[in-house]
Amino acid sequence: MQIEVFLNEEKVQADIRPDMMLLDFLRSMNLKSMKRGCDTGNCGLCTVWVDGKPVLSCGVPAARVQGAHITTLEGVQEEAAEFSRFLAAEGADQCGFCSPGLIMNVLALKKENPHPTEEEMKEYLAGNLCRCTGYQGQYRALAKYFEIEEAQ
Amino acid sequence: MYTVKNYVIADSLEQAYDLKQKGRNNIIIGGNLWLKMGHRAIQNAIDLSRLGLDQIEEDAEGFRIGCMVTLRQLEVHEGLKTAFGNVFQEAVRHIVGVQFRNLASVGGSIFPRFGFSDVLTAFLACDSYVELYQGGTIPLREFAEMPLDNDILTHIYVKKDGRRVCYQSYRLTETDFPVLTCAVARKENGFETVLGARPKRAVCISDVELHTPEDAGEREIYAEQTAGKAEFGSNMRGSAAYRKELAKVLIVRALTELTEDETCR
Numbered sequence: 001m002q003i004e005v006f007l008n009e010e011k012v013q014a015d016i017r018p019d020m021m022l023l024d025f026l027r028s029m030n031l032k033s034m035k036r037g038c039d040t041g042n043c044g045l046c047t048v049w050v051d052g053k054p055v056l057s058c059g060v061p062a063a064r065v066q067g068a069h070i071t072t073l074e075g076v077q078e079e080a081a082e083f084s085r086f087l088a089a090e091g092a093d094q095c096g097f098c099s100p101g102l103i104m105n106v107l108a109l110k111k112e113n114p115h116p117t118e119e120e121m122k123e124y125l126a127g128n129l130c131r132c133t134g135y136q137g138q139y140r141a142l143a144k145y146f147e148i149e150e151a152q
Numbered sequence: 153m154y155t156v157k158n159y160v161i162a163d164s165l166e167q168a169y170d171l172k173q174k175g176r177n178n179i180i181i182g183g184n185l186w187l188k189m190g191h192r193a194i195q196n197a198i199d200l201s202r203l204g205l206d207q208i209e210e211d212a213e214g215f216r217i218g219c220m221v222t223l224r225q226l227e228v229h230e231g232l233k234t235a236f237g238n239v240f241q242e243a244v245r246h247i248v249g250v251q252f253r254n255l256a257s258v259g260g261s262i263f264p265r266f267g268f269s270d271v272l273t274a275f276l277a278c279d280s281y282v283e284l285y286q287g288g289t290i291p292l293r294e295f296a297e298m299p300l301d302n303d304i305l306t307h308i309y310v311k312k313d314g315r316r317v318c319y320q321s322y323r324l325t326e327t328d329f330p331v332l333t334c335a336v337a338r339k340e341n342g343f344e345t346v347l348g349a350r351p352k353r354a355v356c357i358s359d360v361e362l363h364t365p366e367d368a369g370e371r372e373i374y375a376e377q378t379a380g381k382a383e384f385g386s387n388m389r390g391s392a393a394y395r396k397e398l399a400k401v402l403i404v405r406a407l408t409e410l411t412e413d414e415t416c417r
Contacts, residue, residue: 001159018197019156021188032174041185042327047251054251059185063159064201105251106218126327127249 003066007031008075016062022048023057026072033073033100037129038051046126047101047108054108056127073100079107086145092137094130102128106142116146154190156197165304169285171196172302183222185252195274205259205306208232213312214279219259219304223247223271226258235312236278239335242319243274243300248327254293254349263305265296265353268329270321272296273348275308276356277317277335283307293356315339318406322398324389331390332398336406338365343374343407347382347399351389357381365411375403 004013007029016025018116023046034057037045046058049071073080080103087093102125109116109124116124119144130138162168164236171178177195181187197298199214205218217226223244232240247253247270261271262282285304292308303308314339320328333348343362348354360381362374379399 017156018159019154019194021153027367033178040189041252041255042248044249044251053254055254056185056251059183059188059252059255061156061159061181061184061199063161063197064181082206105249108250123245124250127251 001063003063005065005067005107006069008071009069018063020062022050022055022060022062022070024063025062026057026070031072031074033049034104035055035097035100036102037098042127042129043098043101045098045101047104047128049104052111054105071104073104076104076107083107083141083145086141087150088139090137090144092133092141094132098128098130102130102138106145110146112147118143121146153188154192154194156194159199160195161199161202163202163250164308165200165285168198168200168203169304171198172304174342179257180217180263181219182263183256184260185256186260186264186266200259206241207294214309215260216283217308217310219257219263219308220256220308223253223258223261224250227253228273235319236310239274239277239317239319243270243321243333243335246270246321246323246327246330258308259305262292262308265299267350267353268333269354270319270330270333270348273321273333273335273346273354274317274319275310276346276348276354277319277337277344278315279311279313281309281311283309296353308384313339316410318409320402322402332395332402334399334402334406336403336410338410345378345403345406347379350382350384350395351387352383352385355382362407365407368408371404371407371411372400374407375400378403 008029035045036050036058037043041059046056047054048057050068058077083103159257179194179200205220207218209216210227226240227244237323261269279287282292282295283289283306287303318336320334322332323330330349335346337344344358346354346356357378360377362402364370379396
């Protein structure tokens, strides 16, 4: 079946299988930042934005996003690079496999709530899992990232 | 993962209903997060997302919530917070993460009547009704006991009747399925308690009296009696005996909030 969507603001038409998930569609379009980490909707590695809202692309039927605006990490490189510097400075990355999903959700949090409390931040990011770390590096990076936003 | 032969974005509820009657391999796609975990061969995947069912409408009597409203919409809706306090926010905020709750739908949470459903527990603690395409409007408490059928749940209506509801749940780890869910409602003329994830479907216990909820001892007695009226079972998350003990604790916590803490409102 045919769909027409906006991928990082570029209008795209494509032929998809009726049971294709958005994750597989995006990867077929050479957008490879999002990963299938668990396929149970729990890990957050496949996070993209559909019409500005963060969703798990492994659970969205591609046919459902007809006409929608899809944003992936490839479409927010400047903002992603800015937050990545905080991650790197705190040594938060180990394998880095979960980082694209985390970054997409951090940027979504920033749009929705630019000045979250620590509790709000942790709750918003509860659906982003990292199997390498104990999250402490990420928390330090996040605290500094949002504090800097407040200072600005 | 399932397979789909035809993905149908329904133009009308009539079309969706007619397709659904063609057999058990014709499935309504809600939030898709539970369905995708299965391995069904679906003939027609029926998508209701273009029928305007993703709105929460408030009138003088209550809220009409479309079946495609997401759990995140429930969580952040200011009108629901004003009318019912944080019961819906509390009920859904432990469900995986924001990205998950931006997909999971109210209809997909209520129609299957899953035992583990936080959402079903929360709505059962309120004066809630389901609107079915063919079956009309029926109380949620009646619907919760009915077997699954081929109808389509289009809306949930929650009446603003002035009750206060406190929601509690217990999980082995944050974002996991609950071991037990509990919602206690304080009505004008008494208390009602809903216990879910027993692990069977949530049930409402409304025939236990509590005359002086300010008395901690009375609260303990109410919790003991209420937990004694529910049937509990065992699964990988906990035994029946454990759940019964948890129920008492969660009921007391909810009662304490309802009587001592105005923020649960």
